Amino acid sequence: MKFFIAFACLLALAAANEDANVLRNDAEVNVDSFKSALELDNSVKLQQEGSLHGDEWIVKGSQAWTSPEGENVAIEYVADANGYQVLSANPPLPTPPPIPEAIKRAIEWIAAHPSKE
Numbered sequence: 851m852k853f854f855i856a857f858a859c860l861l862a863l864a865a866a867n868e869d870a871n872v873l874r875n876d877a878e879v880n881v882d883s884f885k886s887a888l889e890l891d892n893s894v895k896l897q898q899e900g901s902l903h904g905d906e907w908i909v910k911g912s913q914a915w916t917s918p919e920g921e922n923v924a925i926e927y928v929a930d931a932n933g934y935q936v937l938s939a940n941p942p943l944p945t946p947p948p949i950p951e952a953i954k955r956a957i958e959w960i961a962a963h964p965s966k967e
Contacts, residue, residue, distance in 0.1 A: 870894065892916075906931050 870890035877886045882902040889895050898911035907930070914924040926937045936943060949957075 870892040872888070873891055874887060874889040876888075878884060883900065885899040887895075887897045893914070893916040895914045896911070897913075898909060900907050900909035909929040910927070911929075912924065912926045914922070917923050922940065924938075924940045926939075928935050928937060
C-alpha cells in the first residue's frame with residue numbers, strides 16, 4: 851500500500867508539469883515486482899522499483915528536478931515496513947527541533963515505570 855502512495859506522489863509531480871514533453875517512460879509490472887522510470891524535458895527525472903518479500907513490499911526510488919529558482923533538487927528514498935524514509939536529499943532536509951526537556955523526562959519516567967498489565 852505504501853508504494854502506491856509514493857507512486858501517486860510521483861505521478862502528481864509529473865502532472866504538475868503538464869507543459870513538459872516525455873523523453874522516457876519505461877514501466878515493467880510483474881506480480882511480485884515493478885520498475886518504472888520517467889524523464890521529462892523540463893529536468894524532472896523519476897525512478898522507482900519495488901519487490902515483494904514475503905508479504906512486505908520494499909520500494910526504492912529517486913526523484914530529481916530543477917526548482918523554479920533554478921536549484922537542483924534530488925531525493926533518494928526507500929519505503930518498507932518502517933515507512934517512507936529519505937536516504938539522501940539535496941538540498942538537505944531541515945533538522946527537526948529538539949525534544950523538549952519535559953517530554954524527555956516523561957519518556958524516561960515511563961520507561962522506568964512500565965505498566966503492570
